[in-house]
Amino acid sequence: MAREETWSGSSALHESYARCEALARQHHMPMWRATELLPAQVRPPMHAITGFVLRTDTIADRGGTAAERERRLARWCAAAREGLRSGKSGHPELRAFVDTVERWELDRGVIEELLGTLEADCVSPPFFETFQDHRRYLRGTGGATFELWGPLLGVRGPEALAMLSLLGEAAQMADTFEDLAEDLAAGRCYLPRADLRARGLEVGDLVRGERPEALTELVRVQLGRWNVLLEQAAPVAGSVRPEYQPFLHLLVLGVHLQFDEAALRQARVFTQGLQPLVSADGDPHRPVWPHLGVDTVPGHVAVIMDGNRRWAREQGQPAVRGHQAGQWSALRLVNAALRLGVRHLTLYAFSTENWDRSQDERDTLFETMGDALGRGAEWLHDLGVRMRWCGRRDRIDPSLASALTLAESMTSSNERLSLTVCVDYGGREELVEAARALAAEAVAGAIRPEAVGPADLERHLYAPGLPDVDLLIRTSGEQRISNFLPWHLAYAEMIFDPTPWPRFGLEQLREAITVYAGRQRRFGGTLPVPARPREPAGDLPSPGPGF
Numbered sequence: 289m290a291r292e293e294t295w296s297g298s299s300a301l302h303e304s305y306a307r308c309e310a311l312a313r314q315h316h317m318p319m320w321r322a323t324e325l326l327p328a329q330v331r332p333p334m335h336a337i338t339g340f341v342l343r344t345d346t347i348a349d350r351g352g353t354a355a356e357r358e359r360r361l362a363r364w365c366a367a368a369r370e371g372l373r374s375g376k377s378g379h380p381e382l383r384a385f386v387d388t389v390e391r392w393e394l395d396r397g398v399i400e401e402l403l404g405t406l407e408a409d410c411v412s413p414p415f416f417e418t419f420q421d422h423r424r425y426l427r428g429t430g431g432a433t434f435e436l437w438g439p440l441l442g443v444r445g446p447e448a449l450a451m452l453s454l455l456g457e458a459a460q461m462a463d464t465f466e467d468l469a470e471d472l473a474a475g476r477c478y479l480p481r482a483d484l485r486a487r488g489l490e491v492g493d494l495v496r497g498e499r500p501e502a503l504t505e506l507v508r509v510q511l512g513r514w515n516v517l518l519e520q521a522a523p524v525a526g527s528v529r530p531e532y533q534p535f536l537h538l539l540v541l542g543v544h545l546q547f548d549e550a551a552l553r554q555a556r557v558f559t560q561g562l563q564p565l566v567s568a569d570g571d572p573h574r575p576v577w578p579h580l581g582v583d584t585v586p587g588h589v590a591v592i593m594d595g596n597r598r599w600a601r602e603q604g605q606p607a608v609r610g611h612q613a614g615q616w617s618a619l620r621l622v623n624a625a626l627r628l629g630v631r632h633l634t635l636y637a638f639s640t641e642n643w644d645r646s647q648d649e650r651d652t653l654f655e656t657m658g659d660a661l662g663r664g665a666e667w668l669h670d671l672g673v674r675m676r677w678c679g680r681r682d683r684i685d686p687s688l689a690s691a692l693t694l695a696e697s698m699t700s701s702n703e704r705l706s707l708t709v710c711v712d713y714g715g716r717e718e719l720v721e722a723a724r725a726l727a728a729e730a731v732a733g734a735i736r737p738e739a740v741g742p743a744d745l746e747r748h749l750y751a752p753g754l755p756d757v758d759l760l761i762r763t764s765g766e767q768r769i770s771n772f773l774p775w776h777l778a779y780a781e782m783i784f785d786p787t788p789w790p791r792f793g794l795e796q797l798r799e800a801i802t803v804y805a806g807r808q809r810r811f812g813g814t815l816p817v818p819a820r821p822r823e824p825a826g827d828l829p830s831p832g833p834g835f
Contacts, residue, residue: 304384304804308339338567429458451524503555548794586758588632593765595788613659613790640714672704679713
């Protein structure tokens with residue numbers, strides 16, 4: 289717990305905190321942006337911890353020979369330990385860290401664990417025989433760093449603190465994959481050697497990218513362990529007060545996106561590392577077609593997101609945890625669609641039949657959707673995603689309706705991907721309302737009944753201009769369309785994936801697109817029609833009326 293006095297101090301101390309923030313902003317922009325979501329009084333100490341870890345890691349990894357780095361790191365760690373012992377430091381960056389440790393009474397044993405792990409890694413190349421050995425490194429670096437945040441974020445109790453540490457391990461595993469190609473080239477392999485031997489691999493095979501099938505299997509094993517860490521860690525976001533939740537939610541989402549990038553790259557991660565989420569020329573999320581292996585893509589993918597409650601039961605968690613996990617899976621899927629070149633994505637979030645659920649569950653669903661939109665709308669906007677709401681607008685909880693409308697307005701001019709979220713949607717009701725509107729036009733003499741055609745009915749649907757669905761995916765194994773987009777599904781290819789929605793990600797979407805690309809579409813004729821070729825990067829097709 290922080291001391292009672294507010295954050296203050298000498299001009300030198302203020303300058304030290306400012307230097308730590310500048311370090312974070314320059315060398316770890318995602319973390320700096322996430323920290324901006326925290327209450328103002330927590331940001332300086334968070335930057336102090338981030339700046340200290342970044343400086344320590346840089347000294348251990350960058351510049352000069354291995355012996356020179358080892359000597360510099362030894363001097364730095366000695367200065368840090370002396371500062372923590374005396375409660376003061378003359379170093380312009382250590383000063384803020386020492387002050388933060390004093391004010392917030394941070395666990396000095398955890399700091400020593402972090403320093404000891406980085407010192408050992410600097411002295412000799414890493415060698416982890418088993419995953420348990422690797423886990424000790426993940427814990428000593430990412431896990432220890434995240435645990436230091438605990439008092440600042442109001443994380444209470446050993447269970448929540450353990451989840452925060454696991455999130456740090458998952459983040460460190462993401463860092464391992466980001467730097468894999470560079471580390472291997474420098475003779476450093478952070479993967480368990482037992483995993484390599486089990487597949488007949490040597491470190492040199494990883495460096496050269498040889499035996500891709502064995503390398504792909506090696507990646508899959510690591511991803512499986514990474515996913516377990518993420519699933520165990522993700523509930524930590526719900527264990528803190530609301531003002532801290534956006535920060536943790538964003539971190540969980542970021543690690544998930546890096547996981548998906550590794551799944552996309554597969555064996556190529558050993559020689560190419562991970563594709564950055566923003567390219568060097570500033571173009572975010574360009575399609576990465578060479579890693580998909582097909583030349584066609586569905587222009588419009590619709591998804592029935594099923595299995596949240598079943599997934600929660602399997603985890604021994606309440607249903608609310610499944611709905612929370614499902615909302616962040618939706619944001620992950622947007623990223624996946626962007627990476628794979630899909631231009632239209634439609635998600636079934638709440639059906640007219642879902643009103644039959646209990647009031648408590650409906651309230652939970654609306655609150656969870658509203659929170660996800662509140663935190664995700666700006667992210668979607670930054671990615672160039674245009675979002676719109678398809679469904680009735682007169683019955684939804686006002687706060688959720690406001691969040692949906694705000695996201696529509698904020699993203700209305702974006703053109704990279706069109707995301708349609710179906711909330712309070714029922715296909716039969718949509719068609720009935722469209723028919724009523726056409727009947728009213730006929731009675732008013734605005735249209736002749738015999739002249740009514742498909743385009744007339746289509747312009748009265750909830751989302752005019754929404755193209756026909758090319759590929760429908762339903763998760764969790766159920767095989768029905770559940771009153772979803774009957775007008776648009778007339779000739780859709782359908783895939784029923786057994787994966788529960790909270791576990792559905794880029795890899796599953798890629799597999800569904802691969803299956804789609806191999807199908808022959810006849811549209812009622814006798815000759816096959818090729819699956820639609822992928823559209824070149826650029827503007828979306830012109831929207832229909834009211835879009």
